[in-house]
Structure formats: C-alpha cells, structure tokens
Amino acid sequence: MPKPEHACVEEWASGDSNIQFEYPIASEVISVAVDNVGNQAVCLRDTSYGVRNTTVWVNAGCKGKVFICFHLSVARVARMVHDPAQTGILSNLPAMEIAPTEGNVSVVEQVTPAVDLMDVLTTPPPPTTPEPKCIDEWSSGYSRITFTLPHATSLTFLEVTNIEYDNTCTEGRDYGIIGSIVWVDLGCKAEFEICFSLS
Template identity: 25%
Template sequence: MYPIMFLVKASVTLLAVINCSGVHAYCENNASVKLSSYKYKYKSQVIDDASDIISMTVDHRISKATCDYTDSYGFRGNKVWVDNGCRAVFKICYTKDAGAYCQHKTSLRLSSNGYQYASQILDDAAIVTSMRVRHQISKATCDYGDSYGFRGSTMWVNNGCRAIFSVCFRKGTSVTVECSSRDYKPKVCKIPTNGGRVLSVVPEKHKSRSPCLPGDSYFHTDKVIRVTNGCRAVFRVGIKN
C-alpha cells in the first residue's frame, strides 16, 4: 500500500493542509509514533489497539538519513517499522477491527504464476480498505506486505502466492492522471473528480528514474496532484462519487 501525506512546504499555499491530518479522508483512528533506526538497524513496533494499519506518513524527520517509504520505513498488519538510519515521528492511520471500513465486500482469486508479480484493479472501487487470505491455493506462503497487498484500488500478489482473497472496499470510480516534474521543477495537475471526493492517489506507472514517494515528491488534495523532485508518473486516483 502507498499512503497520502498531509503537509506541504509553506511556499505552496495551494496544498497547505489535507483533511484528516493528511492520512486518509476516512481516517477515524490515528496515532503519532516516534521510531528510530539506531546504527542503521531494523526496528519495529506494534500499534496496540490496531487491527490493520491503513497508512503511515512522516510527520517530522529527526535523522540526517532519509526516510523513504518501503525502503527505510513501512508497515505490515498492525506493526510499523524503520530501517537504514531513519528516525522520525510518524502519523499512523489504522482500523480497530477488521471490518471497521468494510462497506462493501467481495472475493476474488489472484495468482503469482511463476513467482512473478501480478496485479488487478478492483472494478467499482475508489479504494481497497482490507485484503485477507480466504483460501490459499499455492504451496508458497501468502504473507501480507511480502507476497500480497493493495494500493488504492489495486491489489497485487508476488513470490508465488496464489489464493482466494476476501476484499473490503469503498465504492466509487478510479481514473488515471499523468503528472510530470520536468527538470525537477514542481508541477500541479488537475484531477477530474466531477464533484467527487478523492480517497486514494498512487503511482500506477513510473516514467522517471527519480522515485515518486508520497509526501516527498508527490502530494494531493481533492482537486490536484502536485509532483516535484523529478517525479514523473501515471497516477491511479480513487474517487468517491
């Protein structure tokens, strides 16, 4: 999963604040947690009353080492982690029970044939809120965050995982928006929401060598996506109508 950040540099007044302390529009449970990868070692912590963590974003970086999502920090289930020298205060959005945001539910089969990555966009979904193994088919294990997971309205499997999954989601539509920071300059791109509310924005196809990281090189509101630091990508935007 790739989360949404909440603050932008003061010089960019258009994107100054995003609702729900910048996590997700439907974030009803959030916590502020300080995590430190001392001597560049891996460190993890369980969020005690959380069933599933929905997003994790940097509130304030303390270390000189960068804090990059999936490289030096991330989450899995109800656990958050840091590595590679990252030290920061993080904003955590989570659910207290597995069905808290299960407004709509479906079952589907996904297969990582030949141990290859495979993904599928969930039709009629603005955002997937949880994904659990209902019946494992493969001999290879299906571990959340390692061999299966979700980002926005897209679900994925990898490393040989084949299973039938139970998926909770919020109904809506999804559109793609291409936005490019050329010569490392900021660029603002309009989202065609038609009056709807944006629930998720994730890079679907990278077009740059520079990474597209939430809160670092891309941000969003209900109306626009802003990219910077050389990020160029096609974004999948989930919209609640």
C-alpha cells in the first residue's frame, strides 16, 4: 500500500503568547522544527513547543519560524470540500508544499485553496503501458500452420530468427499476420519471435 502524501507548511510564532497551529486535514504530524536564529529565547521540543494529535503548540517566549510536515488525510479533505459549513476552514489554510512521502522532498505542487489540494490527492496516476510479451514459435515447413494469440490486442513485432537449410521465408508470401494470428506457409522452416500487447 503506498504511503500517504505529506504537506509541509511554514508558520510564524511571535513569542508574545501561547499559540496553536491546527491542521484538520492532517492524519498525523510527522515533523516540527523551529528556526529561532537571531532570537535570544531557546526553543526546546516538548518544553517550548510540541505536538498534540494534529495540533502543533508553541509557548510564549519561543519566537521564530515553525516548519511543520504532516501526512494528509484524503477522507478529511473530501468531507470538508463537500461540506459547505467547513469551507471557511479550508479557505484559511496556508499554502502547502505537497510531496510524496517516499523519495525526494521536492515540491510537487504548491496548492491553495483546498479544491486544488483535493485534485492533487485524488487524481489517479497516469496509466502505464504494459510491456509487450514475446514468444518463440517453430514452423517445421511441412504444412501451413497458424499461431493464434487470443489475448493479444495487437502484434508489435514479428521476426524470423532462424531459417533452416536454404529456405527463403519472405514476409507476406511465406508468413504474415492477420489480426491476432501469425500464419506460416508450407516450405518455410524457421523459428519466429512474436511480440504482442495483452488485453
């Protein structure tokens, strides 16, 4: 199961009073850091600031930038987007940098308002093109034969890889493709590599 995406925000603690930063769209706060360089007060984790559920608190006297990252809850965002009573909460959220939890913490998209956030969370990944499947088949040359590929949507590659004796196997005359069938005529003794896409 893929890990949830996370969001990172930058907040400001003035140091004048106790403050709380609440994130109703979070399922879990995963990191908090306070940059109070240039301020005399020392900010200590669990003493000057800390985490309670999905709320980050900062006590009076701790002044500086607060960097917060949290896992996003798709279910909570969806409920808020579709509940008119909660649109005010969403519109007051700060701009967020959304990034996959795994890999680099490079910004995927900076999102605000929350409808954009919902798009980021619910847009499915682009479809992947399946790798073609390849098989080797053999024609004895003693009779006309066909290789039927019932689950193939399209044949992507056909090549004669080994012609026995001095036979000549010419495409269109001695072998060819009709739909999802490869046919080989009498006298063409060879090995064929056939590649196709599956349905």
